[in-house]
Amino acid sequence: EAQVTQNPRYLITVTGKKLTVTCSQNMNHEYMSWYRQDPGLGLRQIYYSMNVEVTDKGDVPEGYKVSRKEKRNFPLILESPSPNQTSLYFCASSLATPTDTQYFGPGTRLTVL
């Protein structure tokens, strides 16, 4: 089944404790991206990747890192999480560009205490 998977689905952590949210797609997509969703603000893009080893900042990249060592994986890293990073996070992938259909993962609910 074609899908985007994220892990974990739920995470409660404390300020400053490094964490990684994994994202994997099995559709051989080139474009992958991360979003955070907050009430009243919709989805805001954190980082995106047009291909392996190519990553770029979205609109809200501060406090986040990503890597794209393999085509299928695009982990989101929070080196020192803070409470303002409490949010719902979505990973998405598409065939090649942001104008192609975006396929979203199920989301990761992160709480930073």
Next chain:
Amino acid sequence: TQLLEQSPQFLSIQEGENLTVYCNSSSVFSSLQWYRQEPGEGPVLLVTVVTGGEVKKLKRLTFQFGDARKDSSLHITAAQPGDTGLYLCAGAGSWGKLQFGAGTQVVVTP
């Protein structure tokens, strides 16, 4: 700053009524996408509009892309409870970026 402004933010209607959601921007987009998101899930694509003035129909949903490719609308005819959800528009900005509107929460009650 939200590049794409959606209105209204919230819409509550009775089953059988019609509704329209708007997505406006000061920027020109090569294409606009509409997604619907249900609680606990990621957004799912409804349609992509590409040509200025384009109208696309998907059963009871009608999507329009403005002539200047800066705005779009989603019209639902005879809404049903299954249409309840968060409707999001999205446009590709500068190289590689994809920007979403804040969304319109639609609630259709029986």
